[in-house]
Amino acid sequence: MEIKTVGVAGTLESSDIQIMVSPATGGIQIELDSEVAKAYGKQIKKVITATLTDFGITSAKIKATDKGALDCVIAARTLAAVQRATGTTDQPKLEVLQ
C-alpha cells in the first residue's frame, strides 16, 4: 500500500509515543527520539517496522517521539498513524495488532 499524505497519532505525554508517517522512497526509515533509546531503541523500531510491514507498507518516513510507551501502545499508534496516512481510517485493520 502507498502512503499518500502525512498521518500522525499519539501524544507527547508520559507512557505514550507520537508517530508521524510521511511518504518516502527506498524502504522504511525511522527517526526515533526517546530517552530510553539506548535500552529499547531497537525494540521500538522493531515494533514500528513490524506493524508497517504487516499493514503492507514497504516505504515510509517515520518520526517517532517516545515518552516510554509499551509495545502495545507503539503498535496501536503506528497503526492509527499509517491508516491516516493512507486514508483508510474507515476500515480499521486491527488484525495487524495481533
Next chain:
Amino acid sequence: MDKIVDLYLNIPATRKKWENFLAKRGITNFSSREVEVIDHTFGLFDDQNELVGTGSVAGNVLKYLAVCNQDAVAGARFNQLVTVLQQYLFNQNIYHSFVFTKEEYAASFAHLGFTELARTETAAFLESGTPDIDDFLVNLPQVANQASQQVAAIVMNANPFTLGHRQLVELASRENGLVYVFVVATDASLFNTKERQELVKAGTADLDNVLVVSGGDYLVSQSTFPAYFLKSPAELIVSQTAVDALVFKNKIAPALAIKRRYLGTEPFSRTTNFYNQSLVSILSPEIDVRIVERFSTKEQIITATRVRQLLKTDQIAAIAALVPASTMNFMLAHQQDLQKRIKEGMNINGN
C-alpha cells in the same frame, strides 16, 4: 486532572489573566503585532480552576508558551500543551512547525522531538515534524562535483525582478562556478510567489550556471523573519536576522558547499540594512560576504520599490528602463490585475 480550554483573547478579562500569567514567567512583549497574528490560544487549568499553562499558534509557529510546574510532575504540563498545539496544527494538515524560544528552554523542546536550527545568546529556533530542513536541502538541485566548485548564493524577494537584480546575478555568475538564487517563498508581496520566481527564472534563463530555487521556510520566510514583511523595531530585526543568518551558515551553506554570498545595498530599506550588517557579522569569515553597490541608470538607482510606484501611478512606459524585457512583458500583460491588487490594499512600500 488538568484540563485544556480554548482561550479567547478578545475577551478583556481572559486577556488580562493570560498576560499576567505570562508576565510572571518573564514573557512581557504583548505588542499588537505579536498578539494579533495569533490564530488560537489554549489554556491549561488545574483542579482548582487555576490557569497553570498556556500556549498559542500563529501560522506554523508556536508562541507564548509557559507553564507553572507547582504541584505537577516536571515537564508533564509542558508536554501536554505542546501536544495540544501540535494537534491543532495537524487538524489543519500542518505537519511542520517552528518555535522561537528563550535559549534555556531549547532542551525542553528538544525532548519533544524538536530539532535546533539556530541559537543566539538569547534565543533558540527549533523545528518539528515534516518536511524538515533536510528534506528541503535534499530536494534542491545540485551539480556534479559541487563541493569542488566555487558556489555562491543570493537571496532575493524580486518584487518584481529588475535590472538591478539582473546585474547582481550576472556579476555572481561571472565570478563563480555555480550560483543559487533563492527566491523568498512567503506570499506577502505585490507579485505573488509563483510570479516572482518565474520572473527571476525568465530574467536569468541565459545564465547557464544559475539555479533559481525557492527559499522555502528557511530564507527570509514569514516563519523565521517576520520583521522583513512588517515595519519593526530595531532589536526585533536584529534578533530575527541573526537567526536567519545562522540557519544559512549552519545548515544551508554546508549542504550546498556555498562559500560566498552576494548582497545588494538597499539605500531605502532600514530592514535590509540591518539584515546585511547581521549577515556580514555572522557569516564572515567562513563565508565570503560581498556587498555590491546598488546599480543605477543614468538618472536614478534601480529598485523594485520604484517599479511598483511607477505601476501605481500608471507610468508604465518609464518602467522599461528599470526591468528586463521578460519582466516588462509580464507587467504589460497583467497591468490591470496588478493595479487592481494595489487598489485593493496591497502594500507596495515594504519589501
